[in-house]
Amino acid sequence: MKYKYITLILVISTMFIAACSDEYMEKMNTDPSKATTMDTTAQLQTYGNLGMVEIYRNYIYGFTQHLMGSWNTTNYGGRHTKDNNEMSRIWTTFYTSSIKNLTDGIYRTAEDPDKVNINSVMRIYKVYMMSIITDIYGDAPYSEAGKGYLESIFNPVYDTQKDIYYDFFVELKDAASKLDANKDRVTGDVIYNGNLSQWKKLANSLRLRYAMRISDVEPEKARVEFLDALQADGGIIEDASDDALIRYIAISFSFGQEAYSDYRGNSMSQLFFGNDPTNNPSYLCSTFFNAMYDNGDPRTFRIARAYYDGLMSATSPDNRIDLTQEMLDMGIPFQPRDPGAYSWEPWPPGYDSPTLAAMAESNPSIASSVARETEPKLANNFLKGDNPGVVMTAAEVKFLLAEATLKEWTSGKGTVEALYRQGVRAAMDFLSDNYGCEVVTEQEFEDYISANGIGYTFDQKKEAINTQAWLHHFTNPSEAWANQRRSDYPRLKSPAEYGFSQFLTDGTEIPVRLCYPVLESSYNSKNYKDALSRMGLTTEDSWNKPVWWDVN
Amino acid sequence: MGLDVTYYTQISENQIMSMATSWTSGYNYRLINAGEIENKGIEISLNTRPVQRGDFSWDVNLNFSRNSNIVKELVDDIDMIELEKAAWLDVQVAAMVGENFGSIVGPDFKRNDKGQILIDPNTGLPQYDKSNHILGNASWDWTGGLGTNLSYKNLSLWALFDVKVGGDLYSMSARAAYESGKALETLEGREAWYKSEEERQAAGIQKGDNWEPTGGFIAPGVIDNGDGSYRPNDIYINPEDYWMSVSRNAPSMFIYDNTYVKCREMTLTYNVPTARLGNTVKGLSLSLVARNPFIIYKNIPNIDPDSNYNNTTGMGLEYGSLPSRRSYGFNINVKF
Numbered sequence: 001m002k003y004k005y006i007t008l009i010l011v012i013s014t015m016f017i018a019a020c021s022d023e024y025m026e027k028m029n030t031d032p033s034k035a036t037t038m039d040t041t042a043q044l045q046t047y048g049n050l051g052m053v054e055i056y057r058n059y060i061y062g063f064t065q066h067l068m069g070s071w072n073t074t075n076y077g078g079r080h081t082k083d084n085n086e087m088s089r090i091w092t093t094f095y096t097s098s099i100k101n102l103t104d105g106i107y108r109t110a111e112d113p114d115k116v117n118i119n120s121v122m123r124i125y126k127v128y129m130m131s132i133i134t135d136i137y138g139d140a141p142y143s144e145a146g147k148g149y150l151e152s153i154f155n156p157v158y159d160t161q162k163d164i165y166y167d168f169f170v171e172l173k174d175a176a177s178k179l180d181a182n183k184d185r186v187t188g189d190v191i192y193n194g195n196l197s198q199w200k201k202l203a204n205s206l207r208l209r210y211a212m213r214i215s216d217v218e219p220e221k222a223r224v225e226f227l228d229a230l231q232a233d234g235g236i237i238e239d240a241s242d243d244a245l246i247r248y249i250a251i252s253f254s255f256g257q258e259a260y261s262d263y264r265g266n267s268m269s270q271l272f273f274g275n276d277p278t279n280n281p282s283y284l285c286s287t288f289f290n291a292m293y294d295n296g297d298p299r300t301f302r303i304a305r306a307y308y309d310g311l312m313s314a315t316s317p318d319n320r321i322d323l324t325q326e327m328l329d330m331g332i333p334f335q336p337r338d339p340g341a342y343s344w345e346p347w348p349p350g351y352d353s354p355t356l357a358a359m360a361e362s363n364p365s366i367a368s369s370v371a372r373e374t375e376p377k378l379a380n381n382f383l384k385g386d387n388p389g390v391v392m393t394a395a396e397v398k399f400l401l402a403e404a405t406l407k408e409w410t411s412g413k414g415t416v417e418a419l420y421r422q423g424v425r426a427a428m429d430f431l432s433d434n435y436g437c438e439v440v441t442e443q444e445f446e447d448y449i450s451a452n453g454i455g456y457t458f459d460q461k462k463e464a465i466n467t468q469a470w471l472h473h474f475t476n477p478s479e480a481w482a483n484q485r486r487s488d489y490p491r492l493k494s495p496a497e498y499g500f501s502q503f504l505t506d507g508t509e510i511p512v513r514l515c516y517p518v519l520e521s522s523y524n525s526k527n528y529k530d531a532l533s534r535m536g537l538t539t540e541d542s543w544n545k546p547v548w549w550d551v552n
Numbered sequence: 553m554g555l556d557v558t559y560y561t562q563i564s565e566n567q568i569m570s571m572a573t574s575w576t577s578g579y580n581y582r583l584i585n586a587g588e589i590e591n592k593g594i595e596i597s598l599n600t601r602p603v604q605r606g607d608f609s610w611d612v613n614l615n616f617s618r619n620s621n622i623v624k625e626l627v628d629d630i631d632m633i634e635l636e637k638a639a640w641l642d643v644q645v646a647a648m649v650g651e652n653f654g655s656i657v658g659p660d661f662k663r664n665d666k667g668q669i670l671i672d673p674n675t676g677l678p679q680y681d682k683s684n685h686i687l688g689n690a691s692w693d694w695t696g697g698l699g700t701n702l703s704y705k706n707l708s709l710w711a712l713f714d715v716k717v718g719g720d721l722y723s724m725s726a727r728a729a730y731e732s733g734k735a736l737e738t739l740e741g742r743e744a745w746y747k748s749e750e751e752r753q754a755a756g757i758q759k760g761d762n763w764e765p766t767g768g769f770i771a772p773g774v775i776d777n778g779d780g781s782y783r784p785n786d787i788y789i790n791p792e793d794y795w796m797s798v799s800r801n802a803p804s805m806f807i808y809d810n811t812y813v814k815c816r817e818m819t820l821t822y823n824v825p826t827a828r829l830g831n832t833v834k835g836l837s838l839s840l841v842a843r844n845p846f847i848i849y850k851n852i853p854n855i856d857p858d859s860n861y862n863n864t865t866g867m868g869l870e871y872g873s874l875p876s877r878r879s880y881g882f883n884i885n886v887k888f
Contacts, residue, residue: 092575096575100579104578145576148573148577154573501674518683539683540682
């Protein structure tokens with residue numbers, strides 16, 4: 001009997017003593033091995049791992065018609081194949097790595113007067129990253145994005161592109177004004193190495209870019225913002241030494257899992273090289289090649305080469321045999337791929353190469369009769385791990401100024417013709433300064449520019465400026481696509497007009513945006529549906545609905 | 553004779569789950585206390601001895617079970633939890649609110665009101681709707697087993713059968729076979745297409761829009777006439793294009809009802825009579841055992857119905873899994 005009471009008392013008291021409190025549970029649920037804050041300078045690290053750039057090879061370069069022929073570019077971009085997984089790569093990678101870290105870094109340094117520089121630089125960079133997202137997808141989460149941890153916002157609203165762009169101008173102006181050379185040093189900066197005056201120039205120049213972007217949909221706002229940026233303190237990028245380029249290092253290419261979190265080397269170069277380089281390299285599209293070749297552009301064979309790849313290494317562009325000069329000497333026509341064509345379909349007429357025949361005598365594995373080798377590919381200069389990532393260049397600024405002068409927004413920077421010439425010259429120097437291409441001589445430049453003047457009418461001039469910008473932007477694909485859609489130059493014809501309409505499974509019109517990831521309809525359904533309805537759609541997304549600034 | 557019936561119903565609330573989240577929040581997953589999941593079912597087990605005559609007896613054990621695991625509610629306005637995915641094909645296995653665990657979700661053909669597949673008149677290929685559709689469910693409608701033992705004097709024969717009905721399986725092995733043209737069904741239309749292509753080349757016409765094929769494969773479906781009526785598809789295409797397009801975009805073509813009946817084990821045992829044994833050995837039995845000897849019925853073509861992709865809660869996918877093994881053996885059981 002006694003024991004029964006004692007046991008009862010013991011049991012009841014144990015229950016009270018061991019009772020769990022919320023505090024206890026919280027402590028238990030917190031993992032001591034994980035950090036909740038990190039060094040903000042590390043959060044500035046610019047992003048460009050392999051997952052983020054694949055969209056360029058698969059879709060964007062096909063839409064801008066710079067590249068065509070490799071399986072990826074032709075299948076997705078060239079033949080208009082909607083693949084939800086491939087289209088969503090920038091959305092899924094940018095938000096979860098760049099936007100999250102930048103938002104977090106900005107938040108943590110917002111109240112600290114000694115961290116005003118890193119805060120401002122991050123704000124500028126976040127605007128740039130978001131501009132890529134909104135230019136590709138349209139309306140997108142911006143003000144509430146990346147705040148899952150900070151504010152528990154898991155279903156961010158899709159801000160309208162108009163609101164996003166309006167905020168860009170405010171952010172860039174404010175962030176640039178706060179940069180102070182007397183405050184903290186910005187370390188870990190792979191663009192400008194902490195040089196704040198250059199960041200100011202970049203912020204102002206980005207405003208020029210975005211102002212021109214909205215010049216069709218809101219011409220007055222565009223003009224006002226453009227001039228405001230032009231007159232802003234700090235100036236704009238006027239010289240190539242101020243170009244905003246992400247510095248990468250030369251690493252060897254790998255397509256394994258580790259490449260998807262490796263930010264050290266230029267992933268775009270790796271993508272150009274390709275995961276099956278002997279069979280699936282980056283071939284040029286006829287639109288791009290002919291725009292250079294037919295106009296006697298000295299850049300033609302600095303960018304495009306004809307290679308025999310039978311002996312090429314699988315991990316680096318060594319041992320390619322350059323047949324370009326031989327083809328030129330023998331008068332063999334180049335066979336760049338029309339939009340929608342694969343490198344093997346239609347099969348090009350080949351020729352017998354004497355160079356290869358001579359080599360075949362000592363190396364029987366070489367075939368001297370070549371066919372696809374007549375299709376121009378990207379020169380080796382563009383396949384290096386230490387090629388820069390292009391954010392903004394002086395050449396682009398010259399083209400923006402030329403167009404602004406044409407629109408009579410400003411006259412203080414020179415005539416339209418002079419700015420156009422400077423832009424083309426800067427674009428040519430850009431290749432030799434950063435990609436090791438041979439310098440374009442004065443004579444070559446003069447010959448080219450006199451045959452490729454700016455034209456006489458407003459439309460001809462606008463076409464000339466923006467076509468040159470398109471040629472220059474071939475290493476900045478998101479800007480190439482955005483500017484081509486905005487200015488409508490160069491005029492690109494759908495692959496249907498090249499005879500491929502029976503293969504265009506998702507529409508004959510060249511797409512003007514990419515679709516949102518389908519899973520957003522489950523993860524963030526209300527906001528996803530709102531965004532679709534703003535485009536006039538109900539359940540299914542469409543890539544033929546132009547974004548807000550794309551008014552034709 | 554024995555009968556065992558169990559009915560159970562259980563509601564789990566606030567389970568800790570890792571739930572896939574919109575990337576725009578900056579994160580792929582978050583740990584949440586998930587809404588309400590109801591698990592209920594019935595299990596019946598019956599043991600009988602229908603025949604007992606002298607030295608001969610026959611035992612039969614039957615069991616039957618039926619289970620449903622339904623998500624009643626999740627958080628916020630999310631309507632599904634992703635359990636598993638084959639991202640490269642846009643297919644997920646998910647727990648959707650109101651459905652049994654294990655819905656196979658993915659894109660499907662674009663269909664008209666009558667459910668007929670719409671064909672694009674420009675390309676001759678089917679059109680697709682990439683938004684999420686429920687294409688099947690990996691949960692079993694019911695499962696059961698039969699164990700039977702026949703014994704006569706010292707010899708006994710034991711067999712065990714397994715029945716599983718109603719689960720769906722997305723066979724990516726089948727998908728790969730069709731995409732690469734190895735499945736027999738992809739032969740249809742090939743001869744006619746090659747003949748048509750030869751005629752085109754003989755006429756000197758390049759591939760493109762100027763040639764009307766004289767034979768080939770006609771994709772099943774209808775074409776919209778534009779005025780609300782539909783006509784059956786009559787456009788000849790290369791069967792390779794059809795199968796590649798369908799493999800990449802329409803998982804429903806390769807989702808099969810994976811009902812099957814298998815014999816799991818058969819054992820023939822001989823108990824050596826105690827009279828024959830000495831004093832040290834108290835019992836000796838010898839048996840021949842066969843495991844997985846044969847499949848009595850299966851619906852899914854070419855592969856073992858037990859195949860799967862993973863061993864998480866997200867069943868319903870299969871890709872190139874090895875078949876299960878059949879084994880034969882001999883057992884000696886000695887008692888001291």
